[in-house]
Each structure stands twice: as C-alpha cells, then as structure tokens.
Amino acid sequence: MFDENGRVASTVDQSRTVDPAVGLRSTGVLSAKPVFGQRTQGGTAPWQTTANPRTGRYEPARSAGVGSKAPRALRVPAPAPAPFSANDDAGPGPSGPEQGSPMTVNKGPSPEKGExxxxxxxxxxxxxxxxxxxxxxxxxxxxxxxxxxxxxxxxxxxxxxxxxxxxxxxxxxxxxxxxxxxxxxxxxxxxxxxxxxxxxxxxxxxxxxxxxxxxxxxxxxxxxxxxxxxxxxxxxxxxxxxxxxxxxxxxxxxxxxxxxxxxxxxxxxxxxxxxxxxxxxxxxxxxxxxxxxxxxxxxxxxxxx
CATH class of the missing domain: 3.40.630.30 (Gcn5-related N-acetyltransferase (GNAT))
Incomplete structure (x- = not known):
C-alpha cells in the first residue's frame, strides 16, 4: 500500500496477512489462487477482493466517501514456488521454470494456519x-x-x-x-x-x-x-x-x-x-x-x- 506521496504505507505478505489499521488483508498466500482484499475506507464496510494479478500490483476501486485522492496501490508478492525434491513425483527441472511461465505453488496447508x-x-x-x-x-x-x-x-x-x-x-x-x-x-x-x-x-x-x-x-x-x-x-x-x-x-x-x-x-x-x-x-x-x-x-x- 502506497500513500499519496508514493511511499510504502503498508505491506501484507506471507508473514503478515492482515493489517487492520489500514484495511488490507491477503488470504491463501501459498495457494494457487491467493486473494487480496481491502476496505481502506475504514469502518465495517465489506471487504473488496480481487484474485492475485499477474502484474504483482493491485489498484482497489475508489470507495464512496473516500474523497478525491488517487487510489492507493497494494504491493503483492509473487507466489512462492513449490519446494522440489528428487523424490517428488513431478516438479520443475533443475534450472527451475522458464522465464515468464506461471510459478508452481505449494498446495499444502497454508503456514499462517499451520498445525x-x-x-x-x-x-x-x-x-x-x-x-x-x-x-x-x-x-x-x-x-x-x-x-x-x-x-x-x-x-x-x-x-x-x-x-x-x-x-x-x-x-x-x-x-x-x-x-x-x-x-x-x-x-x-x-x-x-x-x-x-x-x-x-x-x-x-x-x-x-x-x-x-x-x-x-x-x-x-x-x-x-x-x-x-x-x-x-x-x-x-x-x-x-x-x-x-x-x-x-x-x-x-x-x-x-x-x-x-x-x-x-x-x-x-x-x-x-x-x-x-x-x-x-x-x-x-x-x-x-x-x-x-x-x-x-x-x-x-x-x-x-
């Protein structure tokens, strides 16, 4: 999340999935389709969500009553690649995925939930x-x-x-x-x-x-x-x-x-x-x-x- 001066105001990622102070959250960080939500207008307004964009940035729509300031951007980390073992049935080659190809993600339990x-x-x-x-x-x-x-x-x-x-x-x-x-x-x-x-x-x-x-x-x-x-x-x-x-x-x-x-x-x-x-x-x-x-x-x- 950037402020009106272009400085980073908040970041949500794998280790910190929710920032209630500014109204940001990220769910399913390690899943194939992570979802990002925002309610930067504050209060108990419903979360506005979007799937992980390929560009790595998300521009939330301006909410009613927010004012005339430009919408702020949420910095979205790229999905983590799935760990690979020689004992796995399938996985990327030794050199990893080709440039520009979608990253394979770990479909196991999300670490923020964990056991x-x-x-x-x-x-x-x-x-x-x-x-x-x-x-x-x-x-x-x-x-x-x-x-x-x-x-x-x-x-x-x-x-x-x-x-x-x-x-x-x-x-x-x-x-x-x-x-x-x-x-x-x-x-x-x-x-x-x-x-x-x-x-x-x-x-x-x-x-x-x-x-x-x-x-x-x-x-x-x-x-x-x-x-x-x-x-x-x-x-x-x-x-x-x-x-x-x-x-x-x-x-x-x-x-x-x-x-x-x-x-x-x-x-x-x-x-x-x-x-x-x-x-x-x-x-x-x-x-x-x-x-x-x-x-x-x-x-x-x-x-x-």
Missing amino acids: LVRPLTRCQIDDRMQELGELYTNTSARQVRASDASGQGRSAVFRRRLAGHMRRPGFELLVAETAGPSGATGLTACAYGFPVRGDRPWWEDTDGYLSESLLRVAAVGRLFVIADILVERRVRIRDQGREWNLARRLQKRLLSDHAAAIGVTMVDRDHADMLEALLSWGWRCLPADTRQASPLAPGRLLVLR
Whole structure:
C-alpha cells in the first residue's frame, strides 16, 4: 500500500496477512489462487477482493466517501514456488521454470494456519501413549534394524523410552494437531525433552559427549535436552529453513518454555536422514576441539542455540 506521496504505507505478505489499521488483508498466500482484499475506507464496510494479478500490483476501486485522492496501490508478492525434491513425483527441472511461465505453488496447508501446537499433561500422555507410538512408527526417520523390523516392536521401544523420560523433572511433551474434513483433530507431530542441571544425574545418552562449556551451562540450569522430534517426511525435506517449519516451531517452543540457552540432542551416526534433517533445522555439531567423545563413537551430539 502506497500513500499519496508514493511511499510504502503498508505491506501484507506471507508473514503478515492482515493489517487492520489500514484495511488490507491477503488470504491463501501459498495457494494457487491467493486473494487480496481491502476496505481502506475504514469502518465495517465489506471487504473488496480481487484474485492475485499477474502484474504483482493491485489498484482497489475508489470507495464512496473516500474523497478525491488517487487510489492507493497494494504491493503483492509473487507466489512462492513449490519446494522440489528428487523424490517428488513431478516438479520443475533443475534450472527451475522458464522465464515468464506461471510459478508452481505449494498446495499444502497454508503456514499462517499451520498445525495447533500445545503441551500434553502426563495424564494426557498416558491416555494417548498408543497413538504416540503409532506416530513414532509412521514418522521416525531412523533406519529399522533387522532385530527390530516390526512397527509394533519399534512402537513398544519408543513408548518405554518415553515413559522413562517422563519421570525427569521439568519434562514437557508438545504435540501438533490439525483438523480433518470432518472437524476431528489428528496428531501430526510431537517433540519432547527436559532440562538438565549440574547437580542431578546426567542424561545417560550423552555420557562422555559433553564439552566443558556445556557442563557450565547445565550447572546454571539453562541446558535442555530435546530427546525426540517426530514429524512427517514433508517437514524434513521442505522449507526446513522457514521459521514456520513445524519442527522448528516445536523445538523453539520447548526451549522458550524453559528459558533454555542451549538445546542438545543425540543422533546415531548411521541415521543419516535424521542427522541431515536436524542440521537443516538449525542444529550444529560441536567443533572437533570441544568434543569429549571419540570421532568413532556411535552417537553424535548436536547443539541448538
């Protein structure tokens, strides 16, 4: 939106879809046909809407009573291209779409809506333990060992590990839910962890992996273990760097809920897919000169600041 002097007065885009102060909004930002609305005359007047124009600019019609000033323009960002993966059934070529061709857009859920993220109490976790186990088998990026090939067996191992972690002081589990066509909500993701303090027994999985700097952070109670992040494959391979990526939302919420300065997690060295996903969500390996464990150790400690 530009004022009468040609200066930008307001912009609506993917991260800010409504500006009620000036009467602008954008809906369906990531859909194939985003719609832009305006009621710059103020009050409770009906929204005047238009489909996304190819020129990237929209000139709303002058409303009655607005005055003699020229209509203002709404700056419209071009639709975002659909993320492409080599595993997708179809998509643009390596060099992207040709100049001037319509952009392909992601037809998935709009990020401004997203999944509802909320914590579960311990009683709620007990009630939904079976559902959480099924989520693990359906979303886990970990490779299946020959001795634990059945989904039922993997679910049982996960539930036992979760039950043990629930006894840790400060334990928190977040779930992400989304509503289906019938209105019922379904579980789509979860992440959980617990704070670690220097005066209490350490998390057994990180024994021998911590640097002196991390031990000092733990001593003041600002180190948080994120034991598991379970998300669908699309979250691991698409928009990993976006703040609204579901895995990033979950891990950020866990750290902020506990005022943690640093998050830590462990990943097996043979779980390349999970390691790649964690790195894409902002996790980093410790520098070689600060690691306590041998480079040949079976696990790898990652940190998130």
